Amino acid sequence: LAKTTQPISMDSYEGQEVNITCSHNNIATNDYITWYQQFPSQGPRFIIQGYKTKVTNEVASLFIPADRKSSTLSLPRVSLSDTAVYYCLLNDYKLSFGAGTTVTVRA
């Protein structure tokens, strides 16, 4: 049973904000929510991690509501180089990758 559910694909244009929502209805108390970015033939790259409320770093923001049953990754002002697959994961210890979201940024 998939632990997380996210859209299969999203299209955007350069300069826009991209928001990817992930559902995780059965999140455990000790689960953190972690997002990775993966380019073709490269290893997943850590983007951001959070437990509750809002987390922001230099590349993204992560919004987590109080019930923690979903989370939203926000990528501000995307560029062509942000075209990649984005994975939402619950990591209690090992990472169980489900189907990620392919984000395509167009000029």
Added chain:
Amino acid sequence: AAGVIQSPRHLIKEKRETATLKCYPIPRHDTVYWYQQGPGQDPQFLISFYEKMQSDKGSIPDRFSAQQFSDYHSELNMSSLELGDSALYFCASRSRSKNIQYFGAGTRLSVL
């Protein structure tokens, strides 16, 4: 900053041959994970080690084995290779203090 180092980056083998993939974790990281990513698929967890002991096992075939050495590097040994073993193999490392896995660039294994 130092990253996870994997070698070799590319490997070509024939069916029924053996292969050894190596992973050098980030310094002071004590946990190593191995993942397999087939063409067009998502990464799948294979096995992990903490302080040189196997800590978890995923969908790793019996033909594969792995270990973590005293210097914390890890090796994934693959025997009786099959065409379906052709994939990208990623290693990730993590420290006890931070629950974040950092991935290497991967080894692309092609079985002909």
